[in-house]
Amino acid sequence: MILRDLLYALYARRLRRQLAGAAVPGHVALVMDGNRRWAREMGFENPSVGHRYGAEHVEKVLEWCAEAGIRRVTIFVASIDNLHKRGSDEVRFLMEMVERVIAERLANNAGRWQVHLAGDLDELPDSTAHALKIARDTTAERDTDSHLTIAVGYDGREEITEALRSLLDAEAHAGRTLADLAQTLTSADISAHLYTKGQPDPDLVIRTSGERRMSGFLLWQAAYSELYFCDVYWPGFRHVDFLRALRSYDARHRRFGG
Template sequence: MSGGGGNQGRGPLYRLYINRLRRRLRPEAVPHHVAMMIDGNRRWARQLGYETAAHGHRAGAAKMREFLRWCDDLGIEVVSLYLLSTDNLRKRESRELADLIDIIAELADELSREPNWRVQHVGRADLLPPDLARVLAGAQERTREHTGLHVNLAVGYGGRSEIVDAVRSIIAQHDREGGSLEELAASLTPEQIGEHLYTGGQADPDLVIRTSGEQRLSDFLLWQSAHSEFYFVEALGPDLREVDFLRAIRDFADRDRRYGG
């Protein structure tokens, strides 16, 4: 599925339509956990004639703050944002990467100041610049006791690496407890792996949204999204509108989830 894009529709009729969409959403049909892949920031900056991708990344970060408020207003309890992959750390041009790291640090700190939101870093802190790792750790610690919207920030994240790290953690724990590899092989379960993921203890995402028309996972929540629903929006990340978001939620609510059947 895909939604519209652009910045049109800010008048009274638009707000009327937004309110109508909201009223038609049954609270029990709203997803518990939404994962968002904000994509197209660089293209957005290029199309508008900006000299650097940083303008797009800043606009994308502003859109993520707006997106989280939409989710919170709708009663969604967990949101996972894909901000920086392990591939990005290797492949992005150094100036763009430095700008992106600064923008992510600002975003994490701002989100940790929101009343009652809980921020959690999801990814490999050891792969990140020390300053960014400290900001993410500080945001997580500052909000540890909060009980409102749970925001996962996937930074230095890779889905395949997460699964490998989970298996390594299970093996190390089993070894500390004195078990044999044969016993581990016989007893290993999907639930056990799930408990050792970066998102251990959280419900898997019900809905994964990606902007910019791209229709791929890009190594995001590979294990957790096994039974997720997907919704692809044509709009570039900074152009995402509330109506696009609500249409995604409406589409999710109308689907017959079969959980792999």
């Protein structure tokens, strides 16, 4: 154990040296996948316990982001599909973790992060939506340049649909016709009605658990993001795994679709 810890520390130090002067993503988005599979591997009788360890791990990863100079983070907590298709007991436990571990700690902690929300809060239990709104409102006036967006009750296609609906409604109230809008519509017009309006797109998206797909996460915003897929489950996502993701990002030449 002591030898393994020593080797880990040496490897982490080597990664940090490699990243000295490296290009750091300004905005990292995290798909925190694999909580239940991690719990099964760890021998827990109830795999939903993994959601508690996953929620608690958010604080540690935010510390790593802050240390690396990353000022914007988006975390994908639960999709609309998760809420509809998972068992009621699992969803209830996950929502309790969102309330008690993520929302409450962020609201009560005089830390660096200002909280933003992305998703349809009407899809959540009232207590969860209330806790998230308190975290958002409590941190709104923090004197900080660090921003955390919590994506919960989220679906990228629904977000785009809602953005278009909101845009059409606004244009109609302004007295413009569909023909008028068709002549002038730009991607910026749609972006202005997304859940994440006013926020920069992610530079790097990290997904844990070994899955190689986006699962509807930030479909519009991540069009030109660098993607990094990590084979470890979210609660087991280590500092060296995070540093490897940053090293991979630095090694790529971003072409933004070119």
